[in-house]
Amino acid sequence: MNRALLTGDEAVARGAWEAGCRFAAAYPGTPSTEILESLATYPDVYCEWSVNEKVALEAAIGASLAGVRSLAVMKHVGLNVAADPLFSAAYIGVRGGLVIVTADDPGMHSSQNEQDNRFYGLMAKIPVLCPADSQEAKDFIKSAYIISEQFDIPVLLRLTTRIAHSASVVGLEDRAETAPPNYEKQLQKTVLLPAFARLRHRELILRFDRLQAFTEKTPLNRIEWGNPELGIICDGVAYQYAREVFPDASFLKLGMVYPFPAGLVRQFAERVRRLAVIEEVDPFIELQVRALGLTVTGKDTLPRTGELTPAIIRAVFGQQISEHKAEIDLPNRPPALCPGCPHLGLFYALQRQNIIIGGDIGCYTLGALPPHNGLDTCIDMGASITFAHGVDKALANQDPRSRIAVIGDSTFFHSGITGLLNVVYNQSNVITIIADNRTTGMTGHQDHPGTGRTLMGKETVAIDLEQLCRACGITEVVRVDPYLIKETRNTIRRLLNIKKPAVVISQRSCALISARPGAPKKVDAEICSGCRSCLALGCPALSFEQEKALIISTACIGCGMCVEICPKGAIL
Amino acid sequence: MNLLVCGVGGQGVLLFSDILAQLALTAGLDVKKSEVHGMAQRGGSVTSHIRWGEKIHSPLIEEGTADIIVAFELLEAVRYLHFLAPAGWLIYDPLTIAPLPVQLGLVEQIASEELEKRIQNRLKKSLAVRAFDTARTLGNPRVQNTVMLGAVSRLLEFPDDLYYQTIKQLVKPQFVEANILAFRRGQELVSK
């Protein structure tokens, strides 16, 4: 068998392809993005960036009911957006297997929270599989399709960042033949009118009971006997860490964490002297172990936030850890907007104005930090406009500060449009600024409805934001180029005074995907007065040395924004 | 083998670790490699954990157990010193890249001499490799990572051919030659 080094994400893609998956939909989100990027390189599987996760899952339900194996992929918070169809999908069931991949982010490397999506299984009554490396990621997705079709139920495959972004060795196999598509009306199964839904819920419980019997016997859950002194129950990457810390202990490794294999756990607990659950973030397994009346060590000692590491587990269990301490006084190196990023110009234009700014999620969220201090919030995708709307209604004319929302183009398509409609319908004085950099920047430049291209590289209609906003009922829609800072600022100021909903489309391609606008700029040290005004732009190509501004020529892309803001004309 | 790579977003840390991990796989070993993409990458500090051997469980290297740390930048070298095993080697490029808060004058930088002193005080085995400067004299600062690879190859037991083969496998054809040259130059920077 051919072996390859694949990340968990690439292994999921490989597994879906080997399983004969023919439809896959996703909205990008770290750490799940690379799954569809990888799957789209395989033949005979339709792949798309959907407009958001709810759309992706609903489309995958459609494809499943049309008889093909289908896949919906998202990051953990994406499943909140897709939660509505998730619960219905459990009632309805499947025709072709339906697998939903959620990639959780313990430690919040690139997320606004670290929710534990294993709990969605409990709430929606669907099985949850948690692989512990890339080989399992590939194997489990194939098992997931079999379970989905055997039990007429969607299956949730849960990755975490360490699984999704770690590479390990995977054996490659061929693609399986699957049945051709076939759609049939099945009213009582697929129309969730209350009368039918009641039947489906009862039926779901029956399917769930059969799954309960399955989880006790499946090889997805396995016991590895070692020393009976300590028995460890674990899942996902925590298994790898625990194996390393306790090479001799006995293990119950759960691949299918829900439904919970209570019988297997009891059997394991009886034969070990001390029982521990090692899992990341929330006590999902532990709660169910405790419900059996067993005594167990778990989150009473292990951390309830952040990622685990072998050293954390060692420390908690009283093993010796390295005495070397990290140097703690070093300056941090936080992520930053890129040299020549159009968001820099927009945030500079927003400085020193009397405003309340709802922020959103994307590269531009970094505008909340110094030197911009340009956003008041980052809540969830789409929440900039709706937040500003709520603030406006609450403050009414009790506060002179204008209400502004800043939202990226991909985020606007994802979940900003409904908020904008609400602003128009309920008439709040919110100025919405769409930071339109013509791509989904944060997650690595994926296409979206505004770019005119699909994930599979086909040309398509590029949605015109201006027309879209007008169709939402906004009469004041203005397009600006954020590289032209004064003009951008003047436009925003003008709109702040008209006291009605308006939209500014701040349009300029992401600096990483467009041609360099010009040759690197230079500071004339004779003219530079050392006033530091240019540093307020926050451009990483701008620095300060010996009381003069300095442009790092290898970083500068020649956008010219600093030329415009230098009060002395010292930058050329 | 536990090998930790660190640097700054955009320095080619990820390609460097892809090459090493693939090489270990081709050599018939079990390999795991772990890194974080996304938000963390926008000019922030980047790390990659690579482990190979008979059988590897954890994708993460524990503090105090790295056999080798490869640092593409001085501040990042010091940031991860505590990962090094007592008998481990640090190979670092003494290049410094100021973090944005330093550049903007919000935070004090620590002087290079002070950083180097901390390395000398803490470690017995460290090696400065001017990979960035070397890459620049080769006319392409982007090959800093393969210069570094050449230097690191001196501490590893893989044959040179395996490096050439893997570079050909993972680097775009038009850049293979430049990278192999950089690799050789990196080897020359470190005596056997």
Ligand SMILES: Cc1ncc(C[n+]2csc(CCOP(=O)(O)OP(=O)(O)O)c2C)c(N)n1
């Ligand atoms: C529900 C949800 N899905 C996905 C993400 C991941 N994510 C964060 S921002 C973003 C899109 C950013 O694109 P855009 O709005 O165009 O801003 P840019 O990064 O280009 O500035 C994505 C996909 C998320 N945080 N929440």
